Amino acid sequence: MNHSSEHGDRCKLSFNVNGKSVEVCVFPMERLLDVLRHELELTGTKEGCGEGECGSCAVLMNGVLVNSCLIPALQAADSNVTTIEGLADGPRLSALQKAFLDCGGAQCGICTPGMILASQQLLDKNPSPGTDEIREALAGNLCRCTGYMQIVEGVAQAARVKS
Amino acid sequence: MSQETVVQKSVGKSVPRKEGHDKVTGAARYVDDMTLPGLIYGATVRSQIPRGVIKTISFDPSIDWTEFAIVTARDIAGKNCIALIGDDQPCLADGRVNHPEEPILLLAHENPNLLRKAISAVAIEYEPLPAIFTIEESEEKSQVIWGADNIFKTFLINKGDVESVWAKADYIVEGEYRTGAQEQLYIENNGMIATFDREHGITVWGSLQCPYYVHKALMALCSLPEDKVRIVQMETGGAFGGKEDYPSMIAAHAALLAMKSERPVKIIYDRMEDMTATTKRHPSRTRHRTAVRKDGKILGGEIEFTIDGGAYATLSSVVLSRGTIHAGGPYEWPNIRIRSKAVATNAPPHGAFRGFGAPQSLFAMERHMDRIAQVVGLSPVEVRRRNFLKPGQSTTTEQVVREEIDLEKLLERALQLSDYANKKARFARENEAGQIKRGVGIAAFLHGAGFTGSGERYLASVVGVEGCVDGTVRLLVSSTEFGQGTNTVLCQIAAEVLELTYENVHIAQPDTAQVPNSGPTVASRTAMVVGNLVRSAALGIKQTLIAGGKLSTPYSAEEFGDACRKYVAEHGQLRSFARYDPPPNVFWDDENYRGEAYAAYAWAVYVAEVAVDLSTYSVTVEDFVALQEVGKVLHPLLAKGQIVGGVAQGIGFALYEKVVWQNGRMQNGQMTNYIMPTSADMPSIRVYFEEMGNVHGAYGAKGIGELPMDGPAPAIVNATVDAVGIEFDFVPLMPEDIFEAVSQTFAPAGER
Numbered sequence: 061m062n063h064s065s066e067h068g069d070r071c072k073l074s075f076n077v078n079g080k081s082v083e084v085c086v087f088p089m090e091r092l093l094d095v096l097r098h099e100l101e102l103t104g105t106k107e108g109c110g111e112g113e114c115g116s117c118a119v120l121m122n123g124v125l126v127n128s129c130l131i132p133a134l135q136a137a138d139s140n141v142t143t144i145e146g147l148a149d150g151p152r153l154s155a156l157q158k159a160f161l162d163c164g165g166a167q168c169g170i171c172t173p174g175m176i177l178a179s180q181q182l183l184d185k186n187p188s189p190g191t192d193e194i195r196e197a198l199a200g201n202l203c204r205c206t207g208y209m210q211i212v213e214g215v216a217q218a219a220r221v222k223s
Numbered sequence: 224m225s226q227e228t229v230v231q232k233s234v235g236k237s238v239p240r241k242e243g244h245d246k247v248t249g250a251a252r253y254v255d256d257m258t259l260p261g262l263i264y265g266a267t268v269r270s271q272i273p274r275g276v277i278k279t280i281s282f283d284p285s286i287d288w289t290e291f292a293i294v295t296a297r298d299i300a301g302k303n304c305i306a307l308i309g310d311d312q313p314c315l316a317d318g319r320v321n322h323p324e325e326p327i328l329l330l331a332h333e334n335p336n337l338l339r340k341a342i343s344a345v346a347i348e349y350e351p352l353p354a355i356f357t358i359e360e361s362e363e364k365s366q367v368i369w370g371a372d373n374i375f376k377t378f379l380i381n382k383g384d385v386e387s388v389w390a391k392a393d394y395i396v397e398g399e400y401r402t403g404a405q406e407q408l409y410i411e412n413n414g415m416i417a418t419f420d421r422e423h424g425i426t427v428w429g430s431l432q433c434p435y436y437v438h439k440a441l442m443a444l445c446s447l448p449e450d451k452v453r454i455v456q457m458e459t460g461g462a463f464g465g466k467e468d469y470p471s472m473i474a475a476h477a478a479l480l481a482m483k484s485e486r487p488v489k490i491i492y493d494r495m496e497d498m499t500a501t502t503k504r505h506p507s508r509t510r511h512r513t514a515v516r517k518d519g520k521i522l523g524g525e526i527e528f529t530i531d532g533g534a535y536a537t538l539s540s541v542v543l544s545r546g547t548i549h550a551g552g553p554y555e556w557p558n559i560r561i562r563s564k565a566v567a568t569n570a571p572p573h574g575a576f577r578g579f580g581a582p583q584s585l586f587a588m589e590r591h592m593d594r595i596a597q598v599v600g601l602s603p604v605e606v607r608r609r610n611f612l613k614p615g616q617s618t619t620t621e622q623v624v625r626e627e628i629d630l631e632k633l634l635e636r637a638l639q640l641s642d643y644a645n646k647k648a649r650f651a652r653e654n655e656a657g658q659i660k661r662g663v664g665i666a667a668f669l670h671g672a673g674f675t676g677s678g679e680r681y682l683a684s685v686v687g688v689e690g691c692v693d694g695t696v697r698l699l700v701s702s703t704e705f706g707q708g709t710n711t712v713l714c715q716i717a718a719e720v721l722e723l724t725y726e727n728v729h730i731a732q733p734d735t736a737q738v739p740n741s742g743p744t745v746a747s748r749t750a751m752v753v754g755n756l757v758r759s760a761a762l763g764i765k766q767t768l769i770a771g772g773k774l775s776t777p778y779s780a781e782e783f784g785d786a787c788r789k790y791v792a793e794h795g796q797l798r799s800f801a802r803y804d805p806p807p808n809v810f811w812d813d814e815n816y817r818g819e820a821y822a823a824y825a826w827a828v829y830v831a832e833v834a835v836d837l838s839t840y841s842v843t844v845e846d847f848v849a850l851q852e853v854g855k856v857l858h859p860l861l862a863k864g865q866i867v868g869g870v871a872q873g874i875g876f877a878l879y880e881k882v883v884w885q886n887g888r889m890q891n892g893q894m895t896n897y898i899m900p901t902s903a904d905m906p907s908i909r910v911y912f913e914e915m916g917n918v919h920g921a922y923g924a925k926g927i928g929e930l931p932m933d934g935p936a937p938a939i940v941n942a943t944v945d946a947v948g949i950e951f952d953f954v955p956l957m958p959e960d961i962f963e964a965v966s967q968t969f970a971p972a973g974e975r
Contacts, residue, residue, distance in 0.1 A: 066336055103256035104249015106460070108410045109494040113894035116410055144249035157247040161239060164860040167868065168706030169246030170411040170460025176247065191907075199903040202894065204408050204461050205706045207871030208902040210864055 066090075073137045077102065078146025084133070092131040093117045096143060104144035104173045108202070115201030118174035119143050125181040125200075144173035147180065155218040156180055165214035167205035175201045179215045188219050233718040233725045234922050237860035241710035241730065242458065254414040254430050254457040259487040262416070263292070264335045265480040266490070268328040268345045269500060270320035273354035273569035273887035274368065277318055280328065283344035291341060292484035294329040299479065301446035305471050305537075306439050309375075312535035312572065314444055314475045320349070321368060322534035322571045323888035324500035326472070331480040331488050354569035356887050358508050358531050361566040368534070369567035375532050376540035376565045378547045380619050380816045383558030388523035392514035396595045400511070400587035401953040402936070404531075404882040405504035405875070406889075407576050408899055409705075411460020413470060413501060414491035417477035424451025425478045430459045431470035433743035434701045438735045440471035441478055456733040459705035463872070464575030466705070467745055468538055469501045498892035502574025503882060505530040505542055505565070509550065509587030519599045519606045523558030526550045528584050532565040533572035539565035542573075544675050545746075546580025548820045549933075551619035552588035553630055553669045554610040559619050570887040575745060577872065578932035581670055589666040589937030590952055593944065603941065604643070607667050608634060620820045627915050633850060634667060634828045640911060641830035641848040647945075654946065658837045661845070664941025666934040667828045671821030672926025673748040676811040679822070683803050684742035686756035688717060690764050690797035694784020696721060698730040699798075700741040702753045707928055708861035709749050715857060716754050716921045720761035723780055739800065747926025750857060751823060754921035756801045763799030823925040827851035829870075829934035833942040837965065840958035842878050842943050844906045851930060852913040855923035859912075866931045867908045873935025875899045881955045 066087050074083040077100060084099045096102045096119070105128055108116030112127040119128045120142040147154040156176050159165070166172040175198065182189055182197040189197065194215045195208070203211060245251040280295075282288050296303050296317035303317055304310045316327045328345060332338045355366050361373045369375065389395065415429035424447050431437055434454040441452045454474070459466060473490055480488040492500070513524035528550050532539035547563040596606040611630040617623045638644065643663055650661040673679050687699030696717055704710045714728040721728070731738055741753050768774035773786035790797045811818040832846040849866050856862045879898045883890040891897045914923075936954045944950055949964045 097256075102249070103252075106253070106411070107255070108412070109894045111494070111893065111895060114410060144247075148248050153244075153247065160247050161243045164237075164240075164864045166240065166243055166246040167708075167864055168409070168411070168459065168461040169242070169251050170253065170409075172246050173249045195902040195905070199901040202410060202899060202901065204410055204463070204872070204899065205868045206864055207867035207869075207900075207908060208905050209867045209908060210860070212902065 073133055075136050075138055076140045078142060086133045088132060088134040090133045091129055092133055092136045093128040095133045096128060102143050102145050106170050106173060108170065115174045115178060116171050118177050118201060120177055120181060123184065125178050142177065144176060147176065155221045156183070156215070159214040159218035159221065160211070163214035163217055164210035165206065171201060171203045175203060175211060179218070182215065183219055183222065187222060191216065233715040234857055235855070237858055238711065238715060238725045240708065241714055242704060251458045253411055253460055254416060254428055255491050257416060257428060257457065259416065259418065262487040262489055263331050263333045263484060264338055265329060265331040265477055265488040266338050266342055267326045267476060268330065268342055270316065270323055270325040270327055271347070272320065272349050272351050273323050274321055275319065275349040275351040277316065277320065277327065278348040278350055281346045283346070286341055286344050290332060292331040292480050294479045294483050298483060299444060301444050304443070305475060306443040307436065307468055307471070307537055308540060309536040312537055314472065322569050323886065324571050326476065329476050329480050331484050354887060356568050356570065356884065358529050358566055361568050368569060373567045374564050375536040375567060376543050378544060378563045378816055380547060380559065380561040382556060382619055382621055383523060385523050385525060385558045385560045388514040388558050392522055393517035394515045394598050396513045396515055396598045398511045398591045398594050398952060400509045400590050402507045402583045402586050403955055404506045404573065405576060405880050406498055406882060406897060407463040407465030409461025409463060409465055412492045412494055412497040413466065413473055414489070415470065415473045415477040416487060416489045417474065417481040418487045419478065419481040419485065424453070425481070426453045426455070427474045427478060428455045428457050429470055429474055430466060431456055432462045432466045432703055432705060432745060434703070434733050434735050435740045436468065436743055437471045437474045440475060444475050445478060453734065453736045456703050459703060462705040463577045464579065464745065465502060467575040467743065469574065494894060495892040498897065499889045500571060502572060504576035505532060505539065505573040505580065505583065507546070507583035509584055511587060511591045513591065513595060515595055515599055517599065519601045519609045521554060521556060521610050523556060526559070526561045528561065528563040530565050530580065530583065531568050531570070531573060533568060533570045535572045537572040538574050541675070542575065542580040545671070546584040548620060548671065548675060549581040549669070550584035550588060552585060553612050553667050553826060555612050555616045556619055561619060568887065570884070577869065578929045579746065581929065582876065582933050582936060585668045585933045586937045586954060589668065590940060593941050603665050604634065604638065607665065618820065621817050622819050626823070628826055628852060629915065630667065630826060633826060633852060633913060636913070637828035637830050637848055637850040640850060640909065641832070641846065643830060646832060650946070660835045660837060660946040661832065662942040662944070662946030663830060663832050664938045664945055665828065665830055666938035666941065668933045669824045669826050670747065670926065670930040670933055672751045672823045672825060673821055674746050675820055676813060676818070679752060679803055680805045682742045684753065684756060685739040685800055685802050686741045686753060686760045687739050687798055687800045688757065688760040688764050690787035690790065692788050692791050694727065694780060694787055696723065696728045696764070698728065698757060699738040700730065700753060700757070701733050701735065701738050702741045702749050703733050703744040707865060708858060709744060711861060712750050712857050713754060713757050716757045717761040719922070720758050721765055721783070722778070723783060727780060747928045747930065750924045751920030751926050752803065754924060756803060758921045759801035760799045763801065764797065767797065767799060823854065823920065825851060825853045825925050825927060825930045827930055827934055829938045831935065831938035831942045833939060833946055835943060835946045835961065840962040840965065842939070842956065842961070844874055844939060847906055848909045848911070849931060850911040850913065852915050853927045853930065854920060854925035855914060856912050857922065857924050862912065862927055863910045865927050866910045869931025870908045870935050871900055871905055873932050874905070874939065877936040877939040877954050878956060881957055
């Protein structure tokens with residue numbers, strides 16, 4: 061459900077999503093999550109808890125992993141946002157997406173977009189992380205299905221493919 | 224045409240998950256990703272008290288209520304209940320409430336922000352009644368809140384002559400064990416969209432496990448015929464039993480609002496509403512009294528198993544049934560009496576959660592085995608070895624074990640894999656000094672696959688397989704995918720039967736207007752029971768084409784496609800259906816709870832190693848070996864995923880996940896204060912399979928989904944007891960519990 065705050069007047073904001081420049085007319089305190097899902101129809105970003113605890117709504121903002129349920133739209137102005145829809149190159153999956161498939165890292169799939177973006181941020185910073193580093197980097201993204209092992213294996217595989 | 228014969232073996236291979244691509248690209252469509260023209264949002268006004276009479280409902284005049292669709296119990300055309308088993312749970316409270324968060328009134332509006340304000344602008348005045356919150360309060364019957372005696376259901380299993388054993392016993396070992404409520408905590412909250420028009424009736428799209436459960440509930444609620452209710456499952460973001468019964472309630476609410484407003488209505492719960500208002504694992508209490516010979520052989524015993532069902536009966540009778548049948552564990556009991564009951568309290572009804580009663584009663588059994596070992600002076604390994612069920616012996620329901628199962632071999636392998644003996648010796652040495660105490664613990668257990676007793680016969684599931692003109696095959700089942708791999712495994716089975724590639728087989732979206740009722744997706748039944756039906760129906764396609772002279776073996780994919788095309792051109796459609804046919808000579812006595820309780824059992828031995836830090840009193844699982852026999856492993860990657868995921872939930876059940884109750888309401892209904900394991904909390908789980916052979920399921924597969932939930936809690940608590948030398952008989956076992964026990968045990972006598 062939409063938790064956006066309707067205080068103030070709608071304003072025009074522009075930012076970059078998955079390499080494309082977009083302009084939206086939204087309340088300044090509306091959640092980036094809702095802007096992405098409702099205004100831009102990028103429904104790959106999921107809501108799990110609405111309080112920044114589960115990481116399902118995680119996106120990259122200027123290369124930094126953020127929980128989009130905690131980011132007011134105003135804060136996203138002029139930023140570069142990457143969502144799960146921005147990772148594949150047309151039909152070609154990214155190394156992480158492919159590795160999640162190969163290793164069984166996606167079960168019900170609801171945490172998967174946020175989990176893959178968190179993994180992406182890790183590999184951007186640390187191209188060959190150890191198991192403990194992967195576990196630590198993903199500790200802000202909850203998964204109830206996998207017990208995390210096949211996710212951790214997926215990230216390690218993607219790192220091997222990339223390096 | 225190609226003369227090459229394409230024979231791809233699908234079963235046993237880790238083929239790509241059917242809907243995996245959509246899940247890793249964000250394209251998978253969950254209910255909240257869907258919208259419809261003119262859609263408005265629905266919300267639920269709920270009881271703030273555990274029990275009482277509703278005196279008045281008033282609406283704050285500062286809100287323009289004419290903008291809202293408002294639904295109360297009076298708007299229900301049919302029976303005001305969520306039809307399931309006993310039909311006792313109202314869809315909307317009518318005059319009285321029996322638990323906190325009970326739905327009373329529904330609102331819908333196009334602006335979700337206004338809707339939220341409106342919920343708090345509905346004032347309900349109650350005359351509170353005394354409420355009860357624990358199993359003991361329910362048993363005392365000072366308040367009777369359900370039926371004549373607060374008891375939803377009882378079972379009695381009697382084997383042999385228990386009274387004869389006490390005199391022969393060298394030891395009589397007693398224990399009482401408890402397990403807490405546990406939230407399923409699927410990451411996708413519950414949600415539904417409903418539409419209504421007079422021509423088509425109700426259509427609901429939602430996050431759910433059992434399309435035909437919702438279908439049945441809406442027919443009864445709205446007094447509509449079956450073709451005027453259509454239920455469609457959207458991609459479902461985890462369920463674990465938590466989307467077995469409550470989705471019928473949410474679908475009912477969305478449908479009532481859609482009928483009232485004549486617009487599409489979307490209800491999506493937020494996390495707190497989902498956690499506080501919907502079902503959880505039943506809290507339990509199990510008492511054991513066991514007669515044991517001095518060599519460790521169990522002569523017989525009594526088990527009393529009690530679960531807290533919450534305010535309405537819902538699924539409690541069947542959860543109790545499974546818990547009762549599993550209460551004796553994988554052991555031979557020459558004499559046993561198991562009495563069980565599900566009782567009412569003024570909490571939201573507890574429901575299905577992976578394991579379905581078995582994790583509760585097996586926790587007790589496996590803790591009790593360690594207690595027996597201690598009393599008799601044997602090792603936990605030896606006492607289990609001496610009591611394991613063997614082929615030819617019978618379970619507590621007198622079901623003869625016909626499988627070629629060798630539990631001693633399973634145990635032996637688990638001990639080797641976990642390096643149990645060396646660890647035991649090493650920890651005994653190392654625990655002498657330092658703040659970190661380590662221990663190892665075992666759990667041996669079984670899990671029955673499919674519905675209990677005559678359940679599958681009553682379900683009479685139907686599966687369809689369609690040969691399409693493009694040469695692909697489409698499966699028609701109401702069995703749902705929610706992460707566990709239904710789509711993939713069922714397609715593998717059909718591909719194998721039809722000698723096609725896995726890519727040539729698809730599965731229809733579960734939609735009651737399109738697919739037959741292959742039963743609910745519960746009870747570890749899908750791979751075994753539905754898989755077998757898929758196999759039969761797929762064989763029907765093959766036989767039809769061959770008998771009609773359109774196909775001969777061996778054939779290529781192209782030849783198969785040509786044959787389908789020709790058949791469809793002549794007959795309009797190529798479909799084959801299979802209905803569940805109970806195996807012969809299966810005996811089940813529902814009255815006396817005796818006979819073949821399950822068509823097959825999965826068997827397992829888990830070994831946990833823990834470290835208890837006596838400065839923080841936290842328990843860390845450092846190593847975990849999960850060895851099981853689940854028959855044929857159809858898909859190694861998915862199977863491993865099921866086991867690791869189940870063990871993770873089991874670790875949560877044992878050490879992290881505590882529901883804090885106050886007056887029947889969950890107080891920590893947020894992910895910030897109800898803690899489940901993160902990636903940093905989880906050890907590497909070492910997963911191993913034995914295949915000892917089974918003939919029941921498709922290609923010899925048995926159930927797998929629930930099994931891994933049963934073993935972790937007792938293995939971990941047994942390991943913790945081994946580490947610190949203090950008995951703990953409950954879960955969740957929190958640091959504060961260990962602190963208290965350690966302080967009392969080691970405090971100087973005067974300070975105790």
